[in-house]
Amino acid sequence: MDDIPHPLPAKPVKLMDQFRFWLRQNQYSYRTEQTYVLWVVRYIRYNQLRHPSTMGAKEIQAFLSYMSVQRHCSPSTQKIVLNALNCFYRRFLQQDYGELNFRQSKRKPRIPAVFSEQEAQAVIALLSEPSQLICELLYGAGLRVSEALRIRIKDLDFDRMIITVHQGKGDKDRRTLLPKSCEERLRQQIAIASNLYEMDRKNGVGPAWMPHALSRKYSGAGSQRIWQFIFPSKEPARDPETGIIRRHHYHQDNVRKHVKQAAAEAEITKLCGPHTFRHSFATHLLEKGYDIRTVQELLGHSDVSTTERYLHVMNRGGLGVISPLDRG
Missing domain, CATH: 1.10.150.130 (Tyrosine recombinase, N-terminal domain)
Known part of the structure; x- marks a missing residue:
C-alpha cells in the first residue's frame, strides 16, 4: 500500500x-x-x-x-x-528568494530500450498470472505498470474496447485501447476480483481505497463492486493512513521481479523491465505507420517531443542506410 x-x-x-x-x-x-x-x-x-x-x-x-x-x-x-x-x-x-543563477543540467540523448515483437511475446509467454495479463496490457495498451494495477472494474468498457486511465502521470486522465486478445481474460480477472469482493464483505474487510477527493465526492463508493481493483492483492492489509483492513491492488514490485526473471529465462540481453513494454507499444505502432499524434494521445504525453524519441528506435536499419559490409 x-x-x-x-x-x-x-x-x-x-x-x-x-x-x-x-x-x-x-x-x-x-x-x-x-x-x-x-x-x-x-x-x-x-x-x-x-x-x-x-x-x-x-x-x-x-x-x-x-x-x-x-x-x-x-x-x-x-x-x-x-x-x-x-x-x-x-x-x-511564503519566503521569496529572488532570482537564481545556477549551473543547468544538459540534456543527454537517451534512447529507450525496446523489445522486438518476438522478444515481447517471449517474455510474456514465460510469465504467470496475474503478471502475464498485466504485461499484456502494458504492451497492448501502452500503460504504465502503476496505471495497469490501479484499473478498477468500472474503467473497462468492453462495448467500445476502451480502458480509462485515471490519475496517470501528471494526475491526468486519458483513454486508451483495450486489446481484443485480452478481453476474455480480463472478464475472468473481473470474476476473480468480484469473488474476493464478496468474500471480503462477508469477512468484514473494509472498502477499496479511494483517493481523498473521490472518497468525499462518492461517499461509500469503495464498498461497491465496480470500484474494486481488477488486480487485487492476495491478502487484505492494514491501511497505513486509516488503520482500516482493506484489500489493495497487486504490488508493482512483484511485476518487476517476474519480468526480470522471465527476461533472463528468455535470454534477453538488453536492460529491460515492465516499462520496456510501454516503450515497445509506442515504437511498434510508429513502425506500423500510425500517426504520432495518435500515439501521443494513447500514451498520455503532454508534449509530442516526448513521443518523438521513439522515432529514433524504429526498425529502419540505420535510418535506411545499407552498411558497406553488407553490399554484394
Whole structure:
C-alpha cells in the first residue's frame, strides 16, 4: 500500500509533517508529496541540517548546481528539484528568494530500450498470472505498470474496447485501447476480483481505497463492486493512513521481479523491465505507420517531443542506410 498517504498528526509539529499537511490541504497528489518531501530533505541534509528558513538563494543555487555538476542529474530531475524547493519556500514558507543563477543540467540523448515483437511475446509467454495479463496490457495498451494495477472494474468498457486511465502521470486522465486478445481474460480477472469482493464483505474487510477527493465526492463508493481493483492483492492489509483492513491492488514490485526473471529465462540481453513494454507499444505502432499524434494521445504525453524519441528506435536499419559490409 505504498501509494496510500501515511497518517499525519492533527496538528503537526515537525517541519516535514507540516509541509506534508499543507500539500494535502492544497490537493497535491501523494506522488508529488513524496517527491517534493524527498528533495527538500536532501536539500536540508546537503546544507548540514540547517533550518530552511535561515537559507535562501545562495544555498538553493549551490544545491541545484551540485545536482548538475556532481550528481550529473538530467534536466528533468533538476527541474523537479527546483519545483520542489520553489513550492516549499514560496508557497509553503511564503519566503521569496529572488532570482537564481545556477549551473543547468544538459540534456543527454537517451534512447529507450525496446523489445522486438518476438522478444515481447517471449517474455510474456514465460510469465504467470496475474503478471502475464498485466504485461499484456502494458504492451497492448501502452500503460504504465502503476496505471495497469490501479484499473478498477468500472474503467473497462468492453462495448467500445476502451480502458480509462485515471490519475496517470501528471494526475491526468486519458483513454486508451483495450486489446481484443485480452478481453476474455480480463472478464475472468473481473470474476476473480468480484469473488474476493464478496468474500471480503462477508469477512468484514473494509472498502477499496479511494483517493481523498473521490472518497468525499462518492461517499461509500469503495464498498461497491465496480470500484474494486481488477488486480487485487492476495491478502487484505492494514491501511497505513486509516488503520482500516482493506484489500489493495497487486504490488508493482512483484511485476518487476517476474519480468526480470522471465527476461533472463528468455535470454534477453538488453536492460529491460515492465516499462520496456510501454516503450515497445509506442515504437511498434510508429513502425506500423500510425500517426504520432495518435500515439501521443494513447500514451498520455503532454508534449509530442516526448513521443518523438521513439522515432529514433524504429526498425529502419540505420535510418535506411545499407552498411558497406553488407553490399554484394
